[in-house]
Structures are given as C-alpha cells and as structure tokens.
Amino acid sequence: MQAASKDHPSHLLFISSLFLAFCFSVVPLQGFANNLRPEMICLVMFYWTLKYPHHYGILVGWLVGLCWDVLLGTTLGVHALALALQTYLILTMIQRLKMYPLLQQSFVVLMVVGIVLMLYRWIDGFFSQPARDMAYLLGAVVSALCWPLLAIIMGRIDRA
Amino acid sequence: MRIILVAVLSIGVLIADSQLQLLSSVRTAVATALTPVHWVINAPEGVLDWTESSIKSRDELQEENATLKSRLLILEAKSQRLSSVTAEVNRLRELLNASSIVDDSILVSEIIGVNPDPYLHEVIVNKGSEQGIFVGQPVLDSQGLVGQVTKVTPLASRVLLISDHNHAVPIQINRNGSRGILMGIGVLDKLELANVPDTADIREGDLLVSSGLGGRFPPGYPVAKVSSIVHDPGEPFAKIEAVPLAELNRSRHILMVFRRPEPIPQATDKEEVSETTAMAR
Numbered sequence: 359m360q361a362a363s364k365d366h367p368s369h370l371l372f373i374s375s376l377f378l379a380f381c382f383s384v385v386p387l388q389g390f391a392n393n394l395r396p397e398m399i400c401l402v403m404f405y406w407t408l409k410y411p412h413h414y415g416i417l418v419g420w421l422v423g424l425c426w427d428v429l430l431g432t433t434l435g436v437h438a439l440a441l442a443l444q445t446y447l448i449l450t451m452i453q454r455l456k457m458y459p460l461l462q463q464s465f466v467v468l469m470v471v472g473i474v475l476m477l478y479r480w481i482d483g484f485f486s487q488p489a490r491d492m493a494y495l496l497g498a499v500v501s502a503l504c505w506p507l508l509a510i511i512m513g514r515i516d517r518a
Numbered sequence: 519m520r521i522i523l524v525a526v527l528s529i530g531v532l533i534a535d536s537q538l539q540l541l542s543s544v545r546t547a548v549a550t551a552l553t554p555v556h557w558v559i560n561a562p563e564g565v566l567d568w569t570e571s572s573i574k575s576r577d578e579l580q581e582e583n584a585t586l587k588s589r590l591l592i593l594e595a596k597s598q599r600l601s602s603v604t605a606e607v608n609r610l611r612e613l614l615n616a617s618s619i620v621d622d623s624i625l626v627s628e629i630i631g632v633n634p635d636p637y638l639h640e641v642i643v644n645k646g647s648e649q650g651i652f653v654g655q656p657v658l659d660s661q662g663l664v665g666q667v668t669k670v671t672p673l674a675s676r677v678l679l680i681s682d683h684n685h686a687v688p689i690q691i692n693r694n695g696s697r698g699i700l701m702g703i704g705v706l707d708k709l710e711l712a713n714v715p716d717t718a719d720i721r722e723g724d725l726l727v728s729s730g731l732g733g734r735f736p737p738g739y740p741v742a743k744v745s746s747i748v749h750d751p752g753e754p755f756a757k758i759e760a761v762p763l764a765e766l767n768r769s770r771h772i773l774m775v776f777r778r779p780e781p782i783p784q785a786t787d788k789e790e791v792s793e794t795t796a797m798a799r
Contacts (some may be wrong), residue, residue, distance in 0.1 A: 378630040384634050392636040416520045422526070428548040431556065431632065431640065431669055431676050434541055435531035442528065485536050487683035489637050490704065503791045 367410045370518060375402050376422065381430055393493045396501040399426055400471050403441060404505070405512050407448045408455060408463075419445035433485045440478040444470055460506040466503035549576050556642065556674070558631050578602030582587040622736055624658075625649060625774040632672065636706065638681035639665075643772065646673045651774060654734055658773045662740040663687065663728055664757070667774070677767050680741065688732045689741050694723040699724060700741060700760060706767050709742050711758035716749050726760055736777055 387395060403422060406414040423438030430437070442517060447470050448455065469475035476496055479489050534540040573584075629647075631642035645651050647670045655667040657677050665685065669676040678685055685702040689711075699712045702737065714720065724744040730737025742760035749756050 377555070380552065381558050384555065384631055385559055386632040387634070389742060392634060395634060416524055420524050423549055425552060428545055429552050430635065431533055431642075432536040432635075434545065435528040438531065439528035442521065442524045481532070487637070487704070494636070509684075 364376065367406065367413050368516070372406055372414070375406075376510065380425070381447065383426070384429060390493075393496050394500050396496055396504045397471055397475070398504075400441070401443060401467070401475055401501055401508050402512075404467060404470070405509060407445050408452065409467055409516070411452055414445070414516055415449065416442050416445045418489070432482060436481050436485075438479055439481065440474045443477060444474045447473070449506060460509060464502045464505045467497055467505045471501045472498040545669075545673050550673065553637055553673060554666070560630050583681040584585075602675050623776045625651075625776065626771055627774055629770055629772060633676075635667045637683070638706070639679040639702065639706065639766070640668070641677050641679065643677055643774075644674055646671050646675050647701075648672050650776070651675045656735045656739075656775045656777075658739060658775060659769040659771070660766060660773075661769075662742070663735065664764045664772050665765065666734060670792065673789075677772070679706075680708060680762060680764070681766055686712070687735060687741055688729045689726040692720055692727050693721075693722060696720070697729055697731065698726075707761055708745075709760045709762055711744070711760060712723060714758050716756050720744060720756075720758065722747060736775060 367453030376399070379402040382398040383395070394445045401423065403414070403419055407419065420438045420442040424434060426437040426441065451466075455463065458466070472495055475494055479494060483489070532543065535545075625645060627643045627645040629641045630644045633640035633642070643657075648741045651667055651670050653667055653670055657664045657666060663680060663681040665677045665682070667675050668678045679702070680687055680700070681704070683701040683702055685703040687700045688697065689698045689700045698714055701710050701712050703710050711720075711726075722744050725740060726737040726742045726744065728737055728739045728741055740763050744758060745761045746759045747756055748758075
C-alpha cells in the first residue's frame, strides 16, 4: 500500500473524505448505538497523517478539530487539542507504524483513539457535567475494528 | 515542539470561548461553512417526505383532510371556551391588581439534527438569529416544555432539552401551587424534583407547570407529570421522579416562544407592602 503512495496528496480527496466523516459523526443514532459510533474523523485523519505526514501535520489536525468543535457545539479547542495530540502521537511512531500490518495498526488505532476520547471527555468535564461512565470508550474499540476496512478502501480510492 | 505551541493555543482558545465569549464570530463563520453537512444528513428524510406527499392517493388525501377538519373543529370549539375563560381570568386578576395573562407568539421550527454525544441532550433546529431566535428562548412542542436555546447562528440554533444533566426548570404543582425545581438527569424520559421535603403535599400523577420564576420560561406551560415518590426515612428529602410531557425524542416540529413584554402592573404599592409586612409578622 505504501509502495504505491504518491508524493502529493489529492486535496480534493482529503476534503471530500473529511466531509463524509463529518456527516457520519452527526448522523442521529438511537440509544446505546450512540456509544458504538466509530470516530470517523479520527480514522480519516489517522489515514492522511500516516500516509502524508509532511502535508497533514499537527496544525492541520488542530484546524480539523476546531471544525469538529463547531459541528458538535462543544467549547472551541476541546476536539482541536485532542486531534492535535492524535497527530503528534502518530508522528512520533510513524516509522514503525508504516511497517506494521493492518491488524497491528488497528491496535495502535485503539490506543490512540482511546487516548483522544479520554482527553476530550476530561477537558469537556470542566465545562459541563462529566461523563457518568466509561461506555464512550467503546467508540475506540469500534473505530479499531473499522480501521482495516477504511484503510483498504481509502488506499484504493487514493491510488486510482 | 509544535505540539506545545498547539496545546498553549488550544488552552487560549478554550478560555477565550468559554469564559470571555470572544469567538462567537469564528464559530458563526465555521458553522455557516459546515451547514452542508446538515443538508446531506437531512436529505434522506426530505426525499421520504417528498415521495410520501407526491405519491399519496386521492382517497388517502381526502381521508386525511376529513380527519384534520374534524380535529380542527374540536380544537376550535375548545379554543372558543378558552378565550372566554381567559377573559374571565383576566377580569378576576384585574380585581386582584395583578398583571393580565398575555398570549405568547410562536414560531414553528423543524429539528434538523441531534447532538451525537450520548451524554448531552441537545437538538439543532432550522431557525436562527435571522428569524429572531435568541439565546435563552423557551421552546415547546404540542405537549409541553422542550427546553431552551443555548447557541444561535444565522440559520440554525441549538436547543438544550429539559432532560439534560445541565438543565433545570422552576416549576409549580398545578394542584396546589407549591414550587420546586425540576432537574434533568441525563435520561430522556425521566426528570427529578430536587429538594422536596418529605411532608410536602405532592402525589403521583400531579401535573407540574412552569412557574415563571427565574424569568426564563413563561409561567403556566405544562412540563411533566409526577411518576413516582419514594420516602426514605434515611434521606432528608423525598425522591420524586417525573415524566416529561413533551415528546423529547420523537417530535420533529417544535415551537419557539416569543414573549410579548408584559404590561407593567400598576401596583398600589403602599397597600401591598403593608399587607406583606403584616403577613410576615
């Protein structure tokens, strides 16, 4: 997958994938399914940072997070900081991460998205009622399960 | 290095947004740019509505028309009585030197989004500051109080539901007028009445209406019905739960209430003051 990567990413593809991820993150779900929603924005940003670390770095992650904040109506900067942290974590281990097989990458996704979600809940707890339980971490598990599929599909489209 | 810069920047933005309210223009601009996201999400619903309304047969339409007409007749009859009753109440209130009840004006709006956060009960509606929506505006549906507006952009606004953890409504019991505070507990079909003494006169099935104290919600709108009362001798207060009357997770159309300014009561100050002091003694 990495062998075929081009030097320059397609910005159009980046923006449209992000748009779809934004749509996905606000589709109304009923009851407990809300806890099982994969964090598509995290996953899409994970893909782009992993593949083009020089183009989609910490600042881009931060700006996308800011848009995410506006979309959800949270205090500006909460998701921004969380996504910037995700990008930072990916960049620190990018050499190894690129060599990993997809399943091992999934495990890293589980860890990173888990950290992102916990950081977000922790900061958000200062501004409103803190979360009552840890069920929101299920989102990280579902995200990790979705990662191989997303990586394969995005890779196909990106190469075409 | 850059992560530290971004972290400091984030904390600055967090404080500027939450404490100083400096960034509302940024939020408005980005929110307007992101409006297509909500269009896309509502597209399937729109297509369904359109197909339903354009495919319906003549018979079905006639039937629907007939039921609507009969319903309208019933409601009109009821409202006729209501107007005479309102007039009578106002006359009686005038006798008591109290301000008269005014009709609120109402704007119908549609829910176009639900906050995906499972810990936050918030919906997005398709009316914004261009239609005169303001922060703190009370919101109803056909059954009862829904919540209040918390954020406004030109074309949409966010409504915090009464069931949210961060929300509380001042209410009174319709039967005897005793007051209380109805808190959301983060469950859609359950509210909690806070700090009610064990000896308070309250029963299951009591209707709770907004009391108008606090100045945010107009008085007299139905909010909830008491569903259970538990007296625990070990606790200082009774544990009272209520079910919201508004269909918080079902209604698609909700009503934004605009209150007309109330006429200033022409209080006969001296009399009232002496009366209250007398009562205080």
